[in-house]
Amino acid sequence: MTPDWKAISARLQKRNQDSYSYRNEMLHVLEDSLSFDGYCCTVVNPTTLTSVGAITEESIDAIHHDLLAYEYEGNETNSYKNLIKAPVKVGRLSDHFGSNASRRYEDILKPNLFSDELRAPLMVHNKCYGFLTLFRKAGEAGPVFFSDEDIVLLQKLGPIMGEALQAYYHALLVEEAGKNSIGNGVIILNKSMQIQSMNEAGVTYLNILREAEHTTETLSLPKPIQAISARLLAGEKNAPPVIIPLMNSSHIIASASFLYNASETTPHIAISLNNASPREMSFHLMDAYALTYREQQIVLECLTGAPSKEIASNLNISYYTVQDHFKIIFQKVGVTSRNELIWELFSKHHQ
Known part of the structure; x- marks a missing residue:
């Protein structure tokens, strides 16, 4: 019997107050209908398509930074930027093996024993609110690939999850902006995205973002900061700031820029974090309403x-x-x- 994905999504939305829990449960339900060995389910800002929070399986988390770098460098097979505009909004990486082999497959996925990848932008009303990426690992008999039936399933699921993520995104944005002001936070990273220094507000924002990702790992760099840093390193020097909606907290606006030192040839990355102003909230709220x-x-x-x-x-x-x-x-x-x-x-x- 084919699952009623719309009913399942509605039930999970009713049960979960935040998108993290919703996505986590949806992935567990999806495993009963589609086989995968790794996953990354990301909420993105619908205007900039920058990650504002991702759930990653452990083996994918270890290579997430590298995958982000290839995503924002451009000209990659099945990039989400292109999938959003494509008539079929699901991309199977193995369809491009051969002369058009993906760099991320050859450089990242294959060395980590992954044999295929399936991508679907989570969209509603022509706006994208998330990315769903699934991975298959090679078995003893050789590579394992996603099927045509898997593609059809994600085609159905994409708009359903997109509608749910839009609702979560909108619900967070309509909360009162500017409360619990923390001040301007600054975090300095090297080009390997390792934290070099930060001010007191930066520490507070970092803890808030880690809490939102349900992690207590003190060395972890939150996914939204990884994303805006990767975009900067990929050459998007004029990439707009991104608003990160968080449950039970003010909405954070984050941006990245290079920080140059006269005594060093390699610039650092300066992450600026602040409470989103009412004006910024209003424009993003209009986007949230599509x-x-x-x-x-x-x-x-x-x-x-x-x-x-x-x-x-x-x-x-x-x-x-x-x-x-x-x-x-x-x-x-x-x-x-x-x-x-x-x-x-x-x-x-x-x-």
Whole structure:
């Protein structure tokens, strides 16, 4: 009997208050229908696609840093950036063996005895809220690969998990921003992502992020910090900051930059961590509600108090198009008036 994945997901959502527990249980349920030897299930910021928290199986955790580096360097087989735009949103690595062999397979997975990889972006409303990556190890008889049935299963599961992760992401973002302010945290890493120094606020943020990943390992570097560091090392010098929503804590905004020292030729990585401001929260909240660029433009016009005719003139669209956009915006945000819309997206976060 084929499992009802939508019902299973709904049941797990009801039982688990945070996405970490939801993802952990979903992976255990998935094992009954799909064989895999390793996994990484990541929540990502829907705007930047940067990891804001990952669950990794132990053997994958040991190579997670290397996998991140290849992901952000570009031109990799089945990169999530490309899978999100692909008509079939599941990628099987073994389909590309041969002339188009993946560098991460040859350099990382194969030496660690992994013979195949299956990837699925977890998406809803054309927005990606997570990545699900599964791995198979070679057996005594040789390589073991994922089947076509496995691909079909992840095609069904991707949107279901995407909807759940969107709900968790949104639920965290709508909590009051700016509470329990810690201050500006700074963590200095070397290019191998080893911690060199940090200030007191940096220690606090580091402990919060480790707690969110359910780890007490004092030498571990939280996955979101690994991700933004990997993007910087891959050449994304203008990569935008990422907001990390955390249960029972303020939302953290994190960014990475190179720190140069006149006496050293190799720069360090400076991680800046701070509480997300109400303005930053509002923009990310609009993303969490999956508002399109045009819908966000209309919301910002609405914030100025402009009537629909003025909004239409400012955006060079018709009055009726503005009204149609408002109907869709109200449905997405769950409000019935402009006043409620402004309260939900802005005012309640500026108290």
